[in-house]
Amino acid sequence: MSAPEATHRPGQALLSGLPREALLERLREMLRIRRFEERCAELYTQGKIHGFLHLCIGEEAVAVGAMRALRPEDNVVSTYREHGHALARGISAAAVMAEMFGKANGCSRGRGGSMHLFDAQHRFFGGHAIVGGGLPIAVGLALAARMRQEARVTCCFFGDGAVAEGVFHESLNLAALWRLPVLFLCENNLYAMGTHITRHQSQIDIARKAAAYGLPGQAVDGMAVLEVEEAARAAVAAVRAGEGPRLLEARTYRFRAHSMYDPELYRSREEVAQWKQRDPIDLLAGALRQADLLDDAALAQLEGEVAAEIDLAVAAAEAGPWEPVQDLLKDVHSPRFA
Amino acid sequence: MPTTMTYREAVRAALAEALRSDERVLLMGEDVGRYGGAFACSRGLLEEFGPERVRDTPLSEATFVGAGIGAALGGMRPIVEIMTCNFALLALDQIVNHAAIMRHMSGGQFSVPLVIRMASGGGRRVAAQHSNSFEGWFARLPGVTVLAPATVQDARTMLRGALREPDPVLIFEHILLYPVQGEVDEQADTDIRRAAVRRPGRDVSLITYGGSLPKTLAAAEQLAAEGIEAEVIDLRCLRPLDTELFLDSVRRTHRAVVVDEAWYTGSLAAEISALIMERAFYDLDAPVARVCSAEVPLPYAGHLEDAALPQAAAIERTVKEMMAGHG
Ligand SMILES: Cc1ncc(C[n+]2csc(CCOP(=O)(O)OP(=O)(O)O)c2C)c(N)n1
Numbered sequence: 001m002s003a004p005e006a007t008h009r010p011g012q013a014l015l016s017g018l019p020r021e022a023l024l025e026r027l028r029e030m031l032r033i034r035r036f037e038e039r040c041a042e043l044y045t046q047g048k049i050h051g052f053l054h055l056c057i058g059e060e061a062v063a064v065g066a067m068r069a070l071r072p073e074d075n076v077v078s079t080y081r082e083h084g085h086a087l088a089r090g091i092s093a094a095a096v097m098a099e100m101f102g103k104a105n106g107c108s109r110g111r112g113g114s115m116h117l118f119d120a121q122h123r124f125f126g127g128h129a130i131v132g133g134g135l136p137i138a139v140g141l142a143l144a145a146r147m148r149q150e151a152r153v154t155c156c157f158f159g160d161g162a163v164a165e166g167v168f169h170e171s172l173n174l175a176a177l178w179r180l181p182v183l184f185l186c187e188n189n190l191y192a193m194g195t196h197i198t199r200h201q202s203q204i205d206i207a208r209k210a211a212a213y214g215l216p217g218q219a220v221d222g223m224a225v226l227e228v229e230e231a232a233r234a235a236v237a238a239v240r241a242g243e244g245p246r247l248l249e250a251r252t253y254r255f256r257a258h259s260m261y262d263p264e265l266y267r268s269r270e271e272v273a274q275w276k277q278r279d280p281i282d283l284l285a286g287a288l289r290q291a292d293l294l295d296d297a298a299l300a301q302l303e304g305e306v307a308a309e310i311d312l313a314v315a316a317a318e319a320g321p322w323e324p325v326q327d328l329l330k331d332v333h334s335p336r337f338a
Numbered sequence: 339m340p341t342t343m344t345y346r347e348a349v350r351a352a353l354a355e356a357l358r359s360d361e362r363v364l365l366m367g368e369d370v371g372r373y374g375g376a377f378a379c380s381r382g383l384l385e386e387f388g389p390e391r392v393r394d395t396p397l398s399e400a401t402f403v404g405a406g407i408g409a410a411l412g413g414m415r416p417i418v419e420i421m422t423c424n425f426a427l428l429a430l431d432q433i434v435n436h437a438a439i440m441r442h443m444s445g446g447q448f449s450v451p452l453v454i455r456m457a458s459g460g461g462r463r464v465a466a467q468h469s470n471s472f473e474g475w476f477a478r479l480p481g482v483t484v485l486a487p488a489t490v491q492d493a494r495t496m497l498r499g500a501l502r503e504p505d506p507v508l509i510f511e512h513i514l515l516y517p518v519q520g521e522v523d524e525q526a527d528t529d530i531r532r533a534a535v536r537r538p539g540r541d542v543s544l545i546t547y548g549g550s551l552p553k554t555l556a557a558a559e560q561l562a563a564e565g566i567e568a569e570v571i572d573l574r575c576l577r578p579l580d581t582e583l584f585l586d587s588v589r590r591t592h593r594a595v596v597v598d599e600a601w602y603t604g605s606l607a608a609e610i611s612a613l614i615m616e617r618a619f620y621d622l623d624a625p626v627a628r629v630c631s632a633e634v635p636l637p638y639a640g641h642l643e644d645a646a647l648p649q650a651a652a653i654e655r656t657v658k659e660m661m662a663g664h665g
């Protein structure tokens with residue numbers, strides 16, 4: 001299965017409709033995630049980051065496109081492959097990096113690590129590492145927003161693998177039944193760890209599954225950031241207007257291993273190389289160059305800005321304090337019950 | 339003749355032997371085939387036994403465990419792998435409300451000869467959703483046998499015994515054990531229900547299992563250097579417990595420390611402590627002590643995770659305090 005050949009490219013409308021600065025901003029955001037994660041991989045081999053580290057390199061367009069469609073008051077629920085979501089949501093690179101280091105200035109105070117980024121201020125309700133575990137939580141957040149008459153949309157990210165879990169089906173059904181304001185956003189990167197979608201789904205067209213629960217489903221080219229954004233904007237607008245939940249399937253690909261432990265015995269180098277031809281950063285940069293909106297100097301400037309921010313983030317993580325061991329039991333219960 | 343291998347290789351050899359020796363055996367779970375298993379325990383098995391018998395499943399724990407129950411009822415001998423015990427919670431209903439009770443609930447007409455393997459335990463900096471030790475929960479269930487192979491030998495041979503059981507068997511493999519090397523006698527056939535004395539001693543009984551065994555043995559070595567001879571007992575089978583073996587030990591040493599990676603509250607360590615209290619109270623020179631995990635979801639940061647888990651130093655300290663008379 002290869003990337004969908006889009007018959008119409010709604011992203012073109014955005015490309016012509018958005019000012020140059022806005023387009024460069026999207027490119028910058030994707031570069032920021034890419035370079036941040038490349039640095040994470042280095043820091044992992046240097047023993048600064050431990051445990052599981054799941055990179056979203058190759059999938060940046062989904063995070064950036066989707067977050068552009070959300071407002072600060074909206075909710076985000078994510079997975080363990082959430083560095084991109086967190087950064088695109090506006091959580092500082094320093095807070096995320098410090099979390100990877102396990103430092104007390106990390107966004108989860110060093111308790112969560114790479115897989116469990118949380119940030120209340122940004123209404124980022126977590127990286128969840130039980131596959132599918134975030135979906136019903138998103139349904140509940142949407143229920144709360146509806147009952148409290150708050151105009152929030154809850155955007156829930158999950159992978160193609162999660163679609164096999166019962167909670168996916170139960171969550172779509174419940175959200176549709178109660179017409180709750182949820183955007184279910186499936187990042188279909190074709191693999192659940194080492195298992196290709198054709199070996200874990202009887203119906204590989206994930207967007208079509210929505211029909212079974214009576215909500216609209218749509219697939220989008222997850223390598224084209226402007227197309228993701230346009231589709232996400234339309235879906236979020238409908239959800240916000242009270243039309244009930246939507247399922248958006250972004251067809252994408254992870255360029256790196258599942259995690260740092262994965263020897264990648266299940267796919268060929270050729271397959272990976274073929275997908276790299278559709279690198280989301282190159283795709284946007286290429287389109288911008290064609291439209292005379294980007295040149296080497298402008299790209300170098302973006303790269304420079306991004307590198308400087310990441311350097312600062314690493315410095316903040318290095319300098320950050322360790323949580324004192326005597327605080328081990330902190331935040332298990334609220335202080336009242338401790 | 340003994341050969342040396344890793345725990346991981348021992349699990350793989352045991353699975354291969356099972357598939358080779360019984361046509362009814364099948365292996366299924368997430369990434370057991372093409373990927374070779376999340377912990378590489380089934381690498382090469384798909385190639386050797388084919389996709390009929392080595393089945394990659396979707397991420398559907400409740401359903402593939404339930405399908406394992408059905409296949410067992412239908413005459414197969416399924417071995418289901420759940421990547422880690424954390425994800426077994428999605429299949430808890432199938433295990434607790436179906437597999438464990440089918441024999442009894444059907445008045446003895448049906449049995450579920452199903453083996454479920456899963457990794458468990460902490461210590462790899464993978465935080466609170468990937469580090470749990472839930473074997474004690476499962477050991478509360480009438481109707482199941484719960485095994486915790488702690489040695490390479492047991493990783494190699496306990497599966498053989500598990501597959502002979504007519505009822506469900508749950509096997510917990512501690513994640514830190516996979517790279518451990520050890521000697522294996524391939525032919526040795528050990529009773530899966532017997533506990534084992536891994537180190538004889540006269541002063542105190544250290545009762546443990548699974549991933550805590552290496553830490554406990556290390557503590558015992560340190561204690562020996564200071565003149566305290568600890569007896570180390572590996573429970574091996576967490577349900578049913580080989581109660582007589584550890585009671586006998588406690589009656590000789592008059593002191594017991596239980597080491598268990600699960601949280602203190604309601605732990606297997608608590609159960610063992612209660613059994614000693616009920617049946618060997620008057621043999622004790624000191625109250626039973628426990629070394630368990632701090633009551634906290636396992637944190638990511640290494641220094642916090644280390645502080646939360648039972649460590650050899652804490653075992654040593656506990657024993658010394660007990661020997662000094664204020665334990
Ligand atoms: C319930 C559960 N089962 C198994 C796992 C182990 N696991 C972690 S990620 C993963 C693959 C998930 O694939 P997908 O949902 O497509 O997300 P991706 O990693 O591709 O982003 C598996 C099997 C888990 N974390 N949770």
Ligand SMILES: [Mg+2]
Nearest residue numbers: 159160191192
């Ligand atoms: Mg996937």
